[in-house]
Amino acid sequence: MATVGDTVKRLLRDTPAHVTIMAAAKGAAPEQVREAVEAGIGVIGQNYFSEARRVRPHVPLPAEWHFIGRLRPHDIRVGNLRLFEAIQSIDSLDLARRVDAKCAAMDRAMPVFVEVNSGREPQKAGVYPEAAEALVREIATLSHVRVVGLMTMGPIGDSPNSYRPFFAETRQLYSHIRRLGIPGVTMRHLSMGTSESYETAIEEGATMVRLGATLFGTHHG
Numbered sequence: 001m002a003t004v005g006d007t008v009k010r011l012l013r014d015t016p017a018h019v020t021i022m023a024a025a026k027g028a029a030p031e032q033v034r035e036a037v038e039a040g041i042g043v044i045g046q047n048y049f050s051e052a053r054r055v056r057p058h059v060p061l062p063a064e065w066h067f068i069g070r071l072r073p074h075d076i077r078v079g080n081l082r083l084f085e086a087i088q089s090i091d092s093l094d095l096a097r098r099v100d101a102k103c104a105a106m107d108r109a110m111p112v113f114v115e116v117n118s119g120r121e122p123q124k125a126g127v128y129p130e131a132a133e134a135l136v137r138e139i140a141t142l143s144h145v146r147v148v149g150l151m152t153m154g155p156i157g158d159s160p161n162s163y164r165p166f167f168a169e170t171r172q173l174y175s176h177i178r179r180l181g182i183p184g185v186t187m188r189h190l191s192m193g194t195s196e197s198y199e200t201a202i203e204e205g206a207t208m209v210r211l212g213a214t215l216f217g218t219h220h221g
């Protein structure tokens, strides 16, 4: 079996230079995360604050840690925010305000991605595409939160191609919001695509893909 380091090196070689590969590290052992960073990964994703708190001290290497899990209001505390350089799962003004308030107290600004529910699935996280521009405009008025991009999952599909329309619509939204030139907003990152769908995502304009199973061999349902 290929090691994590081998897989990372192969992916870095085969992926266009403008695309950042995030290691989505839920369930990965600290040694695996360390191996990924040593092989060239610069962004680690975590879904749970408890896991980040446990794993991050064992990965004392230069990397950005991004929160990609479901963000619950009571989790938005200084001790948790300190573990992350960015939050990719902001989907309401209420959550953005809570992050803003804590970051004001910490005297830092938090880069955030607005999560888009590109499949318009009622049970899933993310703002519907038609409401994303308004949300970005509202978040842009906050002083300690900076919108730097969009993130989407897309509905679980049965083939990489099934993701394409959802990634394409999110890409259009990303370009649209970028063209608006909203003060304080930079559309620098379009985070979409997982192990199953990252090649489609790159074809549709992703600048960041989030890979878990492919890197760590972890399986989750």
Ligand SMILES: *Cc1c(COP(=O)(O)O)cnc(C)c1O
Residues within 6 Å of the ligand: 024, 026, 047, 068, 069, 153, 193, 194, 195, 196, 210, 211, 212, 213, 214
């Ligand atoms: C787990 C996870 C991923 C990675 O999915 P894989 O199928 O393991 O590549 C990407 N994004 C989010 C938000 C995740 O929770």
